[in-house]
Amino acid sequence: MRIIFEIGESSKHRPQASVNQLSTDDASQSFDDWKYAIASVVLVVLMVSPASGWLDSLTIVHKLQSMVGILPQKGASTTSPVAVRVLKRARAWVGRDFKPGESERCADFVRNILAEAFVEGVGVTNQPWDAGKQTNNGELMARSFFGSDIGKVMTDQNQFLPGDLIGLTNTYGSLPTGAITHVGIYVGNGEFIDRSTRSEPVKQRNIRRSFPNSRVIAVRPHVY
Structure with a gap:
């Protein structure tokens, strides 16, 4: 979980642009950056979580995946x-x-x-x-x-x-x-x-x- 906090802390030191400087493209890029950052954290959690904490981690992962759209939600099906x-x-x-x-x-x-x-x-x-x-x-x-x-x-x-x-x-x-x-x-x-x-x-x-x-x-x- 230290990795999650470090990613969050590092974002605090980024210079903030003024409202007039923030374009639509910048906002979209910022969202995409965070989307993939969250996805990366999900993968790290999967790799480093001990077996005893697997269930809790899996629950968190499903919620994050649903939020950022990385994978279909649990129970989703595809057309044959x-x-x-x-x-x-x-x-x-x-x-x-x-x-x-x-x-x-x-x-x-x-x-x-x-x-x-x-x-x-x-x-x-x-x-x-x-x-x-x-x-x-x-x-x-x-x-x-x-x-x-x-x-x-x-x-x-x-x-x-x-x-x-x-x-x-x-x-x-x-x-x-x-x-x-x-x-x-x-x-x-x-x-x-x-x-x-x-x-x-x-x-x-x-x-x-x-x-x-x-x-x-x-x-x-x-x-x-």
Whole structure:
């Protein structure tokens, strides 16, 4: 810890510029200098901390890393190459018609995207998240994706990643509350790509604004 204090003390002896002399570039450079100084201290702490103090040091390190942006925060995930392929194919359909004139083709659209991205093994769930809410199931049903046998099911939007499949409840019909009736592909930033009606093309849109009364569920297929 002596190294930390020495770095802090040395900074006190630097000449301070007047307000008029401090440009935007100088301020930015000063911030960058401190950012990397802190990062260096983190590395030193990791190297010199005794085994008995490892847990405390690790806690401090995670906080510093989060503050200066050196590494992702604990629990962060990255989009898989398979999910990237799926999202690329979905984006290619935005603004284009998918089977115009045919109703209830949201799941058909998603399965078509998976096929175009050469993703195999995303079948029909035998453990639907909305069990008991509806009886019909099959490849053309939105609910057919949302089961733990298909992938990791999530309800916390902070966990969603681009390429995840997004399910929405009660978008039409008179099914019991909680029935999944629509599906699309997550883009990020609260948006997804979906094919919703027979008369409109595929869209990329905000989930909450488009479906304010629906619950949002996501599944990340095991094949990702």
